[in-house]
Amino acid sequence: MTAPAPAVxxxxxxxxxxxxxxxxxxxxxxxxxxxxxxxxxxxxxxxGTDLLVTILFALSLDLVLGYAGIVTLGHAAFFGAGAYTVGMLAKYGIWTEPITGLVIAAAVAAAIGFVSGLILLRTTGLTLLMLTLCTMALLEEAANLGQEYTGGFDGLDSVPIDPVFGIFEFNPLFPNTQYLYVLGVLFLCFIFIRTLVYSPFGQSLTGIRENMLRMHAVGAPVRMRLVLCYTISAAIAGIAGALWAQANAYVNLSALGLDRAATVLIILVLGGCGRLYGAFVGAIAYMALSHFLAKIYPTAWQLGLGLLLVIIALFARNGILGIFQSFLHRLKAKRARSS
Amino acid sequence: MSAPLLETRGLGRNFGALLAVHDINFRLEAGARHALIGPNGAGKTTFINLLSGVLQSSTGQVIFKGDDITEMPEAARVKLGIARTFQINRLFRGLSVLENVYIAVAERTGIAPSKLRPAGTRKNVVDEAMHMLETVKLQDAAGSLVSELPYGRQRLVEIAIALGLRSEVLLLDEPAAGVPSAETHIILDAVAGLPKHIGVLIIEHDMDVVFRFAERITVMVAGSVFTEGTPEQIRADERVRAVYLGQEAHRGAAHG
Known part of the structure; x- marks a missing residue:
C-alpha cells in the first residue's frame, strides 16, 4: 500500500x-x-570599501535574523569586538599581520557571541531584543571607560597594519589594496555563508525561525543550534569589524554603537531578510539613497529613508528583493496560464 | 508480561489550583492501537503534553520501556522514540511541504547538524520525506508552501512530519480535526500502514474514527481515567454513554 513510487x-x-x-x-x-x-x-x-564591509556585516546579521529568526538589536557588539581586537593588537605592536588578525578578531567575537548567546538565547522576542541591546551597551561602555587601552571616546588612530601577504600596503589615500582585500574576504565569507544556509544545518535554522516549538517536537536541540548560529554570525561580524578597522586604520566607539546596529538592521530589512543577496541590495540601496537624499535635503535626509522604511515594512515585508521575487512569480504564473 | 512501551504512574499536573490531570496510571503496549476519549476539558491534551514532554508533570512518573523519563525534555524524548502531532497545527508555515518533512527526517537520521553538503543532495533523506508525503497522499503538494494549503491538507503535513520521525510511540492529538470527512481515511490508512510494533495513542472526538481505529479505549473525565476497555466494552458501558457519548450527541445537535 505504501510502496514507494519509482520516480520519487x-x-x-x-x-x-x-x-x-x-x-x-x-x-x-x-x-x-x-x-x-x-x-x-x-x-x-x-x-566602495565601506560598502563591502557593510555588506559583510549585513550578511552576518542575515544569518541570525533572516535564517534563524533571532531578533537582535545589538549585532554591532561583535563588529566592535572585531574592530577593537585588531585595533588594540596593532596599536600596541602585539600583532599587525592583517589576515591572522582577522582570525584572531573572529575568535574573540565568536567567544563573546558564544558566552552571551548561552545566556541570551534562553529568551525570545522583546526580552531577547533588549538583552542584545544591553550586551552591546555594556561593551560600548567598557570601550569608553577603558581609555588606557581603547583610547576611550577618541578611539585609536593611525593603527599600523602590515602589508597584505607582506607585499600590498594599505595606503589611506589610495585604498586600492583595502578594496581588493575586503572584496576577497567578503567573497570567501559569502561562500561559507551560502554553503551554510543550504546545508541541513541551515534548513534546521529556518525550521527554528518558522516554528521553534515544532523543532523541539522533532527532536532538534534548538538552543544548541541557535547558540552555534549566533557564534558563527558573531565571528563573521567580527571579521567585518576587523576589516573596517584595518581599512581605515582607526577604531572608535562608532564601531559599537546603536547607530551601527540599527543601520545594518535597516539595510537588511530594506534589501530583504533571509535571502543572501538582500544584504547586497540593501547596502547598496541604503548607501546610494542616503547619498542622494543628503544632497537633495541636507538637513533632514533621514526623513526620506524613514518614509521608505515605513513603506517597505507595510507593503513589502520581504524587502526590495522580495518585490522582485513576487514580480517574477507573477510573471511565471501568467506565462504558465497562457501556455 | 514485559514492561509496557509507555507507562505512567500516578501522573498529575496542576495549573495553580486547577488539577488538569491527576493520578493517571496508564499503559501503552507495543503495537497498541489505543484511543483516548472524553469530553472537552477532560485533560486529554494535557496528558499527551505530559507524555511528550511539552509539559512537565507535577506528580508521578512517565516510564518508557522501563526507564523513568519524567524529567526528560521534549526533544530528548523524541530522540528516544516518542513522537506526536498537535491538535492545532505546528508547522513550518513559510517552508515548502517537502522541506517540512525533510526537517523531521534530517533530525531523526542525525544529518541535521551537518553544515557543508547541500541539504538537497542528501538523496536518502529527500526520498524518505517524499515517501512520507506519498503515505498521506500529499506528493502533489510537495513543492507548495504549507501556508498555501487548505487547513485539512495541512493536518496531513502534521502527520507526515510525525511519521518521518519513525518513532516507537506515536501520539496523535485529534489528527482528523479539520480534515474533510472524505479524507479522514488517509490518516487511518497511514496509521494502519505503520509497522505493527509501534504503539499508537490517538485523541479523537469522531466516534467513527475511534471505533474503526482503536483496539483499546481509555475514557478520561475531569482529569482522571474514568474507565478503560475494548471498544465493545466502552460502547456497552452505560456510564460512558452518560458522561461522554450523550454529551457528544448533545454537541452534535448543538452544532447541527
Whole structure:
C-alpha cells in the first residue's frame, strides 16, 4: 500500500530541493560589478570599501535574523569586538599581520557571541531584543571607560597594519589594496555563508525561525543550534569589524554603537531578510539613497529613508528583493496560464 | 508480561489550583492501537503534553520501556522514540511541504547538524520525506508552501512530519480535526500502514474514527481515567454513554 513510487527523486519538488544550492546564472554578477567598480571608479574606492564591509556585516546579521529568526538589536557588539581586537593588537605592536588578525578578531567575537548567546538565547522576542541591546551597551561602555587601552571616546588612530601577504600596503589615500582585500574576504565569507544556509544545518535554522516549538517536537536541540548560529554570525561580524578597522586604520566607539546596529538592521530589512543577496541590495540601496537624499535635503535626509522604511515594512515585508521575487512569480504564473 | 512501551504512574499536573490531570496510571503496549476519549476539558491534551514532554508533570512518573523519563525534555524524548502531532497545527508555515518533512527526517537520521553538503543532495533523506508525503497522499503538494494549503491538507503535513520521525510511540492529538470527512481515511490508512510494533495513542472526538481505529479505549473525565476497555466494552458501558457519548450527541445537535 505504501510502496514507494519509482520516480520519487524525479518529483519537481525533490528536484527543486536538490538543485536550489546550485549557482544561478546571475550570481557572478555582483562580483563582476564589484571588480568593474574597482576599475571604473578609482576615486570612490574608499566608499566602495565601506560598502563591502557593510555588506559583510549585513550578511552576518542575515544569518541570525533572516535564517534563524533571532531578533537582535545589538549585532554591532561583535563588529566592535572585531574592530577593537585588531585595533588594540596593532596599536600596541602585539600583532599587525592583517589576515591572522582577522582570525584572531573572529575568535574573540565568536567567544563573546558564544558566552552571551548561552545566556541570551534562553529568551525570545522583546526580552531577547533588549538583552542584545544591553550586551552591546555594556561593551560600548567598557570601550569608553577603558581609555588606557581603547583610547576611550577618541578611539585609536593611525593603527599600523602590515602589508597584505607582506607585499600590498594599505595606503589611506589610495585604498586600492583595502578594496581588493575586503572584496576577497567578503567573497570567501559569502561562500561559507551560502554553503551554510543550504546545508541541513541551515534548513534546521529556518525550521527554528518558522516554528521553534515544532523543532523541539522533532527532536532538534534548538538552543544548541541557535547558540552555534549566533557564534558563527558573531565571528563573521567580527571579521567585518576587523576589516573596517584595518581599512581605515582607526577604531572608535562608532564601531559599537546603536547607530551601527540599527543601520545594518535597516539595510537588511530594506534589501530583504533571509535571502543572501538582500544584504547586497540593501547596502547598496541604503548607501546610494542616503547619498542622494543628503544632497537633495541636507538637513533632514533621514526623513526620506524613514518614509521608505515605513513603506517597505507595510507593503513589502520581504524587502526590495522580495518585490522582485513576487514580480517574477507573477510573471511565471501568467506565462504558465497562457501556455 | 514485559514492561509496557509507555507507562505512567500516578501522573498529575496542576495549573495553580486547577488539577488538569491527576493520578493517571496508564499503559501503552507495543503495537497498541489505543484511543483516548472524553469530553472537552477532560485533560486529554494535557496528558499527551505530559507524555511528550511539552509539559512537565507535577506528580508521578512517565516510564518508557522501563526507564523513568519524567524529567526528560521534549526533544530528548523524541530522540528516544516518542513522537506526536498537535491538535492545532505546528508547522513550518513559510517552508515548502517537502522541506517540512525533510526537517523531521534530517533530525531523526542525525544529518541535521551537518553544515557543508547541500541539504538537497542528501538523496536518502529527500526520498524518505517524499515517501512520507506519498503515505498521506500529499506528493502533489510537495513543492507548495504549507501556508498555501487548505487547513485539512495541512493536518496531513502534521502527520507526515510525525511519521518521518519513525518513532516507537506515536501520539496523535485529534489528527482528523479539520480534515474533510472524505479524507479522514488517509490518516487511518497511514496509521494502519505503520509497522505493527509501534504503539499508537490517538485523541479523537469522531466516534467513527475511534471505533474503526482503536483496539483499546481509555475514557478520561475531569482529569482522571474514568474507565478503560475494548471498544465493545466502552460502547456497552452505560456510564460512558452518560458522561461522554450523550454529551457528544448533545454537541452534535448543538452544532447541527
Amino acid at each position: 527523486a524525479e518529483h519537481p519538488a525533490a528536484l527543486a530541493l536538490a538543485g536550489r544550492h546550485r549557482v544561478r546564472i546571475w550570481e557572478p554578477l555582483p562580483w563582476l560589478l564589484a571588480i568593474a567598480f574597482y576599475f571604473l571608479f578609482p576615486k570612490y574606492l574608499g566608499f
